């Protein structure tokens with residue numbers, strides 16, 4: 479059995495972001511780190527997109543920046559600018575390559591496929607593997623309830639088109655993603671001559687995974703509650719969490735756990751209750767949110783809004799269904 483100062487379970491977005499943050503800030507000097515990751519090789523499997531509301535370590539992995547975007551619901555379109563907070567897409571293939579190349583230079587970092595030969599007794603463990611099996615009735619955001627499409631144009635001839643559902647994932651007909659994408663490209667984007675060169679599939683839990691407190695273990699990434707429940711955005715929260723852990727690594731086990739602010743957890747839970755009970759009203763509710771200044775909405779959706787900006791978002795929402803959700807006046811909740 480081998481001892482390590484630090485063990486990271488899961489070398490995905492959160493595990494690697496944390497390892498990179500520790501390594502580049504010299505926090506692994508004279509320390510040993512094991513990263514447990516079962517995958518055999520890293521290849522591009524996701525595209526992480528977000529409004530860049532603060533600087534991060536992966537500017538060189540950004541595939542594209544956008545300074546404007548549009549929200550479309552039947553018969554209505556809103557064009558919005560985001561000069562202050564450009565929308566960015568990170569190529570996970572470049573992200574994995576950059577981090578792994580850097581980590582490989584440190585001989586005190588071990589990459590392991592499983593935890594069989596590790597003695598955890600004296601390690602500080604960072605766990606990014608949630609156990610989601612027993613939490614079936616929460617909502618999921620799943621890709622290739624509420625259905626929307628998401629198009630990121632990378633150039634005149636290439637785009638990422640996503641079919642996205644917010645649902646409990648118990649209706650298999652929603653999972654006919656290929657057909658949904660085909661119909662959207664042909665009927666809405668009006669493109670008949672196209673080729674699919676890359677596919678990504680996945681699901682984001684829109685609930686916080688229940689993980690019991692384990693001694694000397696800190697949960698990170700999705701497992702550590704870094705997903706904004708109303709949007710699925712997680713990437714920048716992971717970067718913030720990694721920075722917090724790295725800056726405080728010496729006494730991290732005694733400090734408060736890094737969390738998305740409570741006000742967002744509270745508001746997102748109400749929002750999801752509204753969504754569950756009124757799926758047909760959601761397109762218009764999303765649209766109304768964008769009746770605010772784009773900076774206000776972006777800051778709200780990226781956990782960086784102040785009290786007045788929160789208020790401005792709340793005041794644009796239909797009052798009665800949100801009040802009902804607040805007091806849990808609807809059926810099963």
Ligand SMILES: Cc1cc2nc3c(=O)[nH]c(=O)nc-3n(C[C@H](O)[C@H](O)[C@H](O)COP(=O)(O)OP(=O)(O)OC[C@H]3O[C@@H](n4cnc5c(N)ncnc54)[C@H](O)[C@@H]3O)c2cc1C
Nearest residue numbers: 488489490491492493526527679680681699700711712713
């Ligand atoms: C398809 C998809 C698209 C997304 N797009 C966005 C986006 O645009 N913007 C955004 O902000 N967020 C997005 N997210 C949400 C979030 O950013 C990602 O899910 C992100 O990868 C979460 O990081 P993580 O480290 O928590 O999980 P992961 O990146 O999934 O990492 C977990 C790692 O644990 C490994 N693992 C699994 N089982 C074990 C085990 N038993 N022991 C050890 N390791 C194990 C896995 O192989 C994996 O590498 C997306 C999610 C998905 C699924």
